[in-house]
Amino acid sequence: MTSIQAVTYPIDFNEKGYDSLSTLISKNNYSTIFILVDDNTFTDCYPRFISLLATDKKIEVIQIDAGEVHKNIETCVGVWNAMTELGADRKSLLITLGGGVITDLGGFVASTFKRGIDFVNIPTTLLSMVDASVGGKTGVDLGVLKNQIGLFANPEMVLLDPEYLQTLCSREIRSGTAEIIKYGMTHDVHLYNEIKNNASLNIVDLIPRSIEIKNDVVLEDPKEHGVRKALNWGHTIGHGIESYFLESEAKERLTHGEAIAIGIICESYISSKLLGFPADKVADVKNTILTIYGKTPILTDDFLPILNFMKHDKKNIGGEINFVLLEEFEKFKINCKVSNELIQESLKYYTS
Ligand code: GLY
Numbered sequence: 001m002t003s004i005q006a007v008t009y010p011i012d013f014n015e016k017g018y019d020s021l022s023t024l025i026s027k028n029n030y031s032t033i034f035i036l037v038d039d040n041t042f043t044d045c046y047p048r049f050i051s052l053l054a055t056d057k058k059i060e061v062i063q064i065d066a067g068e069v070h071k072n073i074e075t076c077v078g079v080w081n082a083m084t085e086l087g088a089d090r091k092s093l094l095i096t097l098g099g100g101v102i103t104d105l106g107g108f109v110a111s112t113f114k115r116g117i118d119f120v121n122i123p124t125t126l127l128s129m130v131d132a133s134v135g136g137k138t139g140v141d142l143g144v145l146k147n148q149i150g151l152f153a154n155p156e157m158v159l160l161d162p163e164y165l166q167t168l169c170s171r172e173i174r175s176g177t178a179e180i181i182k183y184g185m186t187h188d189v190h191l192y193n194e195i196k197n198n199a200s201l202n203i204v205d206l207i208p209r210s211i212e213i214k215n216d217v218v219l220e221d222p223k224e225h226g227v228r229k230a231l232n233w234g235h236t237i238g239h240g241i242e243s244y245f246l247e248s249e250a251k252e253r254l255t256h257g258e259a260i261a262i263g264i265i266c267e268s269y270i271s272s273k274l275l276g277f278p279a280d281k282v283a284d285v286k287n288t289i290l291t292i293y294g295k296t297p298i299l300t301d302d303f304l305p306i307l308n309f310m311k312h313d314k315k316n317i318g319g320e321i322n323f324v325l326l327e328e329f330e331k332f333k334i335n336c337k338v339s340n341e342l343i344q345e346s347l348k349y350y351t352s
Contacts, residue, residue: 001160001208006215007222009157011134013208017159021095021120022054024156028118031091032058034083036106038066041098044167045124049097060086064105068246068256071101071141073149079109093118093156099125099172100132100256104147107138111153121155124164126176126203127257130183130210131231133158135218144247145312146239152223160211162204173203174292175257178234180206181264181289183213186230189329196288229334230324232315237343238263240310244302247309254296261289262296266346270338271325273345281329286350298351303344310343 001013012020025033033055037046042063050059062082064075083092094117096106103121110119123133139150165173177195180203184192191206214231221228242259245251268285271277298306315322321343323336 004208004211004215006134006154006158007136007219008154011158011160011211011215013160014162017157017161018052018054020157021159024120025055025057025093028093028156029091030057030093030118031089032060032087032093034086034088034092034094035059035061036079036094036096036098036102036109037061037063038070038098038102039063040066040167041102041124045097045164048161048163049122062086064102066101068101068141068253071105073140073142075105076109076112076140079105080113083109083113088113088117090114090117093120095120095122096133097122097124098128099123100128103128103133104138104150105140107136107153107155108140108150111138111151116153118156119153120157120159122159122161122164125168126165126173126207127179128176129160129162129165129207130176131179131214133160134211134214135228136222144243144309146243147314148312160207162207165204171255175255177203177292178257178260178264180210182231182233182260183210185264185268185285185326185329186233186324186332187213187217187330192288192329195292196284226334229315229322230332233324233326233332234260234264234267236263236310236313236315236321236323237266237306237346239313240306240308241298243309243312244306248305258293258296261293262298262350265289265350266343267323267325269346269349270323270342271327273342274336274338275325275327275333277326277328295351298347300348300351303347306347307340307343 004011094110096103121133123129136152136154142148238260245254268282325336
């Protein structure tokens, strides 16, 4: 796997990544290296990471509780306090070692601490490898509202070591797969077909192309004024579902990718109604996704609360929910308006 150059930083794979990180640390003469982990990555990933990191700098590990429910400002305060107590200064480096919660929250913590210190992302989940760790979005949730607080800030580098995926359960791999389906439908149908048709697929093989797509889009539109909105395919309804399931005591929490996969089915349905996305492809997408994820029980009574969560989506302008929809595979249209009735109809299509 060859390196990918993002706007101001490299995405380096495997040994090259560890070499680049060591070079970065010695070149910048950081005062202390802070490594942000959660319970899982401390146990499963930190031993490998520390054995491969070549540095004589002082290292401090900060551990937070794992899980989306901890992706909030209270956790940030805990990390800022820990860094302060451990003597962090402006020449400190924060390395995030974990999934999307760790890379999003860690990037936010670093870029606001003493007006910003350097950080490096080391994603350990498929989802954070192909999406969250690349592109400069950092932040935390506000209650159950996803990523409401945050800023754009780029890491010094991203180190991508697919070996960390060995520590994941299949549910977490499926979660990241939804983002690859997203890239396939919006930018390169080959990725979608590989997931659909190739039973012996090694998902690691799709990582470089997924990152390449994400990086190209971000290079064109770093602050999401235009084409980057396409990366929200499936996310408008998906985030509403994810937030609702997170908040509802009667529901079992969904992974991000499970919610996005449902969103992709619903938004494919809406695309067929509004932009003529072919009906046979909607059926194909539904079949492909249900084969991978199964069917999540969503009741008619759930439709309105899901819709209410969608009203808080960051892409909304003037109270209007903004969708990215498809005319065809690889042919998207941003800033589409969709009626509440059609959104509910699409949820009904999912449950049918
Ligand atoms: N996760 C979508 C984006 O980074 O734009």
